[in-house]
Amino acid sequence: MNMTKAKHLRLAVLASGRGSNFLAIQKAIDEGKLDAEICILLSDKEDAPALDKAKQLGIPAVSVLPRSFYNKEAYEKEVVHQLASYDIDIVVLAGYMRLLSHVLLEAYKMRVVNIHPALLPSFTGLHAQRQALEYGVKYSGCTVHFIDEGMDTGPIILQAVVPVLDEDTEDTLTDRILAEEHRIYKEALQLIASGCMKVDGRRVMIVNDEQGVK
Numbered sequence: 457m458n459m460t461k462a463k464h465l466r467l468a469v470l471a472s473g474r475g476s477n478f479l480a481i482q483k484a485i486d487e488g489k490l491d492a493e494i495c496i497l498l499s500d501k502e503d504a505p506a507l508d509k510a511k512q513l514g515i516p517a518v519s520v521l522p523r524s525f526y527n528k529e530a531y532e533k534e535v536v537h538q539l540a541s542y543d544i545d546i547v548v549l550a551g552y553m554r555l556l557s558h559v560l561l562e563a564y565k566m567r568v569v570n571i572h573p574a575l576l577p578s579f580t581g582l583h584a585q586r587q588a589l590e591y592g593v594k595y596s597g598c599t600v601h602f603i604d605e606g607m608d609t610g611p612i613i614l615q616a617v618v619p620v621l622d623e624d625t626e627d628t629l630t631d632r633i634l635a636e637e638h639r640i641y642k643e644a645l646q647l648i649a650s651g652c653m654k655v656d657g658r659r660v661m662i663v664n665d666e667q668g669v670k
């Protein structure tokens with residue numbers, strides 16, 4: 457996909473859980489802040505609340521269960537098959553709790569994005585907010601990034617900083633980070649939609665046609 461040309465994005469959202477980022481993205485679309493449409497929501501769980509939320513919005517929602525497949529590659533081949541008929545531009549991981557294999561990554565090279573609830577490269581993996589609290593950092597936040605074969609290692613698109621307060625618990629910090637997740641995920645997707653993004657190795661730069669890098 458050419459990221460320096462504006463395009464109405466056809467999105468597939470992959471979610472394992474409650475789906476608040478999915479809803480925030482759909483809200484931005486409804487409000488005209490994101491030139492995109494969510495064509496399908498796919499979950500690796502049969503009972504993910506995100507599935508019901510998608511159905512209520514009339515968005516095709518399917519679950520593909522890893523345990524029904526021989527291995528991860530076979531599972532992801534089915535995921536790719538499910539997405540194939542929707543002509544998807546960007547695969548949006550929104551609380552999708554699995555590392556991707558080469559099958560999805562090759563099918564959607566540099567077209568899979570994720571949100572992580574910490575300032576990468578700090579606090580990768582699970583319970584990032586708890587890790588930040590236990591480490592004692594004064595600032596944490598969230599990161600939207602492309603997915604590569606590592607865990608939370610792909611090129612960073614946008615980040616937002618959230619202060620860690622003395623009185624914070626894991627829950628309060630998680631809530632404040634989540635509010636920022638909802639803000640920057642839609643903004644990162646709109647950057648892609650608007651054709652204002654240039655990727656040079658690990659560096660993702662925001663460009664505009666007339667002036668080059670802003």
Ligand code: GRF
Nearest residue numbers: 474475476477551571572573
């Ligand atoms: C978010 O905190 C996201 O950063 C992480 O998983 C959580 C998903 O929340 N990857 P939701 O399902 O979007 O509400």
